[in-house]
Amino acid sequence: MYVGRDMTELTMVSKSDWRDSELAFFHHSLQQMVPYLNVEGQSIHRSIIQEIEARGGLKRGEADYTHGTRVTYD
Numbered sequence: 001m002y003v004g005r006d007m008t009e010l011t012m013v014s015k016s017d018w019r020d021s022e023l024a025f026f027h028h029s030l031q032q033m034v035p036y037l038n039v040e041g042q043s044i045h046r047s048i049i050q051e052i053e054a055r056g057g058l059k060r061g062e063a064d065y066t067h068g069t070r071v072t073y074d
Contacts, residue, residue: 011044015051023048024058 002025010018010026030037030045037045052058 015047016054018051020055020058023052023055027052 004022004025007026010022027048030041030048034045
């Protein structure tokens with residue numbers, strides 16, 4: 001379950017200030033609904049993807065005994 005800022009709050013914050021977990025969660029959520037998104041939803045999803053790409057992706061550099069190599073949003 002996602003615990004963090006909701007989309008209403010995040011729309012007032014620059015994408016560069018979003019945490020990786022927020023980008024991962026909303027990218028995954030919007031990706032599931034792509035066929036049903038209107039133009040505004042597609043634009044938001046596109047800007048999230050651009051921010052993820054600007055950061056070099058969402059993978060963690062190294063795994064350890066408590067974390068894997070993927071960013072989790074739970």
